Amino acid sequence: MEKAWWKESVVYQIYPRSFNDSNGDGVGDIKGITEKMDYLKELGVDVIWLSPVYKSPNDDNGYDISDYQAIMDEFGTMDDWDEMLKEIHDRGMKLIMDLVVNHSSDEHKWFIESRKSKDNPYRDYYIWRPGKNGQEPNNWTSFFSGSAWQYDEATNEYYLHLFSKKQPDLNWENPKLRKEVYDMITWWLDRGVDGLRMDVINLISKADGLPSVPGGKRYDWGGEFFMNGPRVHEYLQEMNREVLSKYDIMTVGECPGASTEDAAKYANLEGTELNMIFTFEHMDLDSGPGGKWDLKPWKLNDLKEVMTKWQKDLEGKGWNSLYLNNHDQPRMVSRFGNDKEYRVESAKMLGTFLHMMQGTPYIYQGEELGMTNVRFESLEDYNDIEIHNMYREKVIEGGQDHNKVMEAIYIKGRDNARTPMQWDDSENAGFTTGSPWLKVNPNYKEINAKNELDNPQSIFHYYQKLIQLRKANDIIVYGTYDLILEEHEQIYAYTRTLDDQTLLVVCNFTVEDADFELPAHIHFKSNQLLIRNYDVQNSEDISSMVLKPYEARVYLLK
Incomplete structure (x- = not known):
């Protein structure tokens, strides 16, 4: 087994909007992250993964980027970012940034040009098609509900958006677009970034001809035509040759719908593509045939089967990433543990279960405190576009039961992970002196970093020990x-x-x-x-x- 720093590291994911607000506007920011650097150093993590802080209209909380080389106003300035990076490096830690290049914002200058006319030089930076028989070019569905196509009157054509209609998909078949992306990545790596987490990177290659899902339904899923597409490995190998291989960095690809066979290609030991990928198979164990919102109880033996498959199938072929929650998933102690009577014990058990496996462990902010899911009474208290789109489709348009759909939101909604970080028992959990962008979980008086740091038997101190054990024992890595x-x-x-x-x-x-x-x-x-x-x-x-x-x-x- 070839040794590498990214195999021996523990990663801590920061969702900047919810981490720490330095200026009282209710939104976490870059200076707020810098203020908490000693906390992260004390925990013992090696790498910080920062969810997007780029300029964005915030339709999907920063995953819709309007300028890849500027910082979102709410988060601060590039000077703030430079200072944060220096503070990270001064403490011997590293920074990986989110790379979101399956799509951009519809407010990106490329798209603003692209939609002006069919012969605009930027037209082919995106995927435009004429309609068919007065309907969309095909019957694919967006991850966020509804059609994956948006009609644009200016040129009488549709553009593809696998996510929000404000997130048009980039056209990776265009070599000019790819070069722009590689130049942008180079710019960040030259600034000192230590790696990249690549958002839905296995969606960048679509099937030739963009075929409809057979069967004739107006809206169908279509994943087989845009997940792990025909040229995805070609593109990633090109990115690796042109940019990634020239730096000593860590790369992880978010790859929904990827099998272990796919992962062995993406994360191959020759290092021609990525270091590792995020699998979703264990995240689907409590989803019924109707998908994420179709709830079913998960079974331990199914978890064993999935985790063991990924451990054994990648043995000697690739490297695993280890996670049980992130900014898109509910809190792990609520989902896989017991967030009531045995919250502390089950949080420690789940940390042990994960950190002792082979792969690079990822801690999502607040996990080390045992933060839990939240149950807001009103739909209006939720911010996430995915939640609101789903509710509209199922309840307002589909006539489903409000209470049943709210129960699904309580269990699976992404805002479970996005409630503000619970620092202490003061107002708004010490996250902000203002009014938080998303309500704080009411249990912050009991569950917060100050209590955890003061208690030698806490989840925080247990995680500290898990990380120390990993550093001291090669067998764990x-x-x-x-x-x-x-x-x-x-x-x-x-x-x-x-x-x-x-x-x-x-x-x-x-x-x-x-x-x-x-x-x-x-x-x-x-x-x-x-x-x-x-x-x-x-x-x-x-x-x-x-x-x-x-x-x-x-x-x-x-």
Whole structure:
């Protein structure tokens, strides 16, 4: 296994709008991030991933970029950004930025030109098509509901937008567009950025001819025609040759709908494309056939199957990214743990479960505090465009039950992750002296960074130890993964093996006590208890154990 700094790192994702507000306008900003740099250093993370801070009209909270080389006014200035980067580097940490190049904002200068006329030099920077029989060019659906096409009167044609209609898709078949993108990436890397998280990067190549989904429905999904498309590897290899390979950076691609076979190409060990990708397979375990909002209970054995598949299929072929929540996903302790009676125990257990696997772990802001999902009473308290589009489609237009749809929002809505960071028990959780852009979760009096830092038994200090263990033990980074007790309905247990050492990881995912029997094939002369979330004696016999609710233990066997 070839060693690399990005394999040994722990990444912390900042959603800047919700992290820390330095000027009282209710919106988190870059100076606010700089103010909290010592907090991140104390946690022990190596890399900060910053969600977009570029100039944007904010239709999709910064993922609609109108100028890739300027900072959003609400977030500050380029001088603020330079100062933040210096403070990150001065503490021995690194910064990765979001790269959003499947689409831009419709307020980007390229698109403003593109829509002026069919022969405008920027026309082919986007994907324009005439309508068919008075309807859209094809029947693809947007990720944010409704048609993926928007009619534009000026030229009597439609443009493609796989997300909001204010996020037109860029045309990667145009070499001029690709060169502009590579020049922009180079500009940022030359400023000192240490890597890139690439937003929906596996959507940049669309199927030839943009065919409709067979079956004749006016609006159908269409993912098979724009996910992992025919030229996506060609484009990423070109980007790697032209730019990425010239820098010692970390690259991670967000790739919805990618299989482990796809991942082995994107994150190949030759390093011709990316270092790793984000998979969504484990994020779909609680989605029914109707997609994200069609709720179903997730099952532990399904989680075992998916996580093990990604660990084993990429073994010796690629590198995993490890996450259970982010800015687009609900809070992991509410989704996979127990955010009521066992919030602290289950948050620690989930952290253990994830950080002991092979791959690079990602911590989403507030995860290290055990922040939870939120239940706002009114739909108006939610900000996310995806939530409002879905509600309009299902309730206002579709006549579905308001309460049932709100329940889906409480469980799956993206704003669960976007409520402001809970720093202390003062008004607005210490996030802002103003009125926050999104309401604070009412449980901030109990769950906040000040309480966590003051309590040696807190989730924060537990995460600190998880990160320290990773730095001290190569086996946690480079050991091979093997699932044990495959059929156990309460316990997720696995081993990591490197040379003559074995790491034994045992996690109870339930609210009941769970019996653990060590499989006979695991032999050892001595064992050391590395971390646990309940009081346990190191001398306890590990061949047979009873785990308490949401208990986690990690042993080093020799």
